[in-house]
Each structure stands twice: as C-alpha cells, then as structure tokens.
Amino acid sequence: MSKKRPSYFAYLWKSTKWIILNAVFATAPLWILCVLYFASEKKIGGDEIDLLIYDGAIFFVSISLVGAVLVDYILSGFRPMGVARFVIYLFPLVVLFAAGTNFLLIKFNIISNSRFLLTSSTTLWTVSLSILYILFVKTDLYIKEDLNNDPRL
Numbered sequence: 001m002s003k004k005r006p007s008y009f010a011y012l013w014k015s016t017k018w019i020i021l022n023a024v025f026a027t028a029p030l031w032i033l034c035v036l037y038f039a040s041e042k043k044i045g046g047d048e049i050d051l052l053i054y055d056g057a058i059f060f061v062s063i064s065l066v067g068a069v070l071v072d073y074i075l076s077g078f079r080p081m082g083v084a085r086f087v088i089y090l091f092p093l094v095v096l097f098a099a100g101t102n103f104l105l106i107k108f109n110i111i112s113n114s115r116f117l118l119t120s121s122t123t124l125w126t127v128s129l130s131i132l133y134i135l136f137v138k139t140d141l142y143i144k145e146d147l148n149n150d151p152r153l
Contacts, residue, residue, distance in 0.1 A: 003150060008139070011146075015138040019065065019131060026061040056103060056116040059123050062130035063099050066092045069134050069141070078144050088137055095133075099126060 024031070030052050037045035070092045073080075080088050102122060105111045115122040 011139045011142045015135050054113045062127045066130045069138050
C-alpha cells in the first residue's frame with residue numbers, strides 16, 4: 001500500500017512555520033524589550049530597541065536563518081545540480097558578503113547606519129530575498145528528505 005505524498009503547499013507551509021518560529025526565537029531580545037517598553041508606558045527600553053535596530057539585528061537574523069538552511073542542506077547529503085547549485089550554495093555567500101560589506105562601511109562611518117532601519121531598502125531586500133531563499137530551499141529539502149526516507153511517496 002502506497003502512502004499519499006503531501007502537497008507542495010503542505011511542504012511550503014512547513015517551511016513557513018520554520019521561518020516564523022526561528023525568527024521569533026532569534027529576535028526574542030527585541031520582543032522582550034518591546035514588552036518592557038510598552039509595560040513601562042514608553043519610559044524604559046526605547047534606546048535599547050533603537051540600538052538593536054541600528055546595529056542591524058533584523059538584518060543579521062535573516063542572514064543567520066539563511067545560513068541555517070544552507071547548513072541543513074549541506075548536512076543532508078543531497079547534491080543539487082545546475083542552477084540549483086548556484087542558488088543553494090552561492091546565494092547565501094553573496095548575501096553574507098553584501099551584509100558584511102554594509103556592516104563594515106557603517107562601523108567605519110563611511111555610510112549611515114540608517115541602512116539597517118526596518119524600512120531601508122537594504123534591510124527590505126535582504127529580508128525579502130532571505131525569506132524567498134528559505135521558503136524554497138527548505139521546502140525542497142523537506143521534499144527530498146521525505147522521498148529519501150520513504151520511497152513509496
């Protein structure tokens with residue numbers, strides 16, 4: 001008797017939950033500061049929240065999640081071919097290089113730390129591309145793992 005293979009949407013939903021849960025835990029310090037800020041009627045924590053954002057916390061959380069997916073893929077033993085190889089292995093390195101360059105330019109006061117604001121194009125592009133990468137690569141990995149673990153699918 002063969003098992004019914006889950007739909008692509010089911011795998012995509014599993015990847016979405018992975019992103020959300022990891023992002024919540026990775027940004028826990030920011031959430032805790034926000035609770036403190038509002039509980040104190042905006043008297044405590046505002047400067048710390050600004051500092052986290054201006055230091056690129058959201059920016060670096062998205063990059064670290066991309067790195068986690070890359071490590072998962074490498075450790076899975078699956079070897080992508082063609083364009084998938086570039087997307088899975090090189091894309092995270094390009095994002096990391098761009099982020100590192102921006103971070104160094106900010107720290108050496110060559111460019112403004114406003115690049116790390118939640119509304120800056122640098123942060124929006126990095127977070128958006130990271131989410132797309134994670135969604136599709138993690139989904140692909142879940143599918144391959146299921147097929148590898150149960151060939152009846």
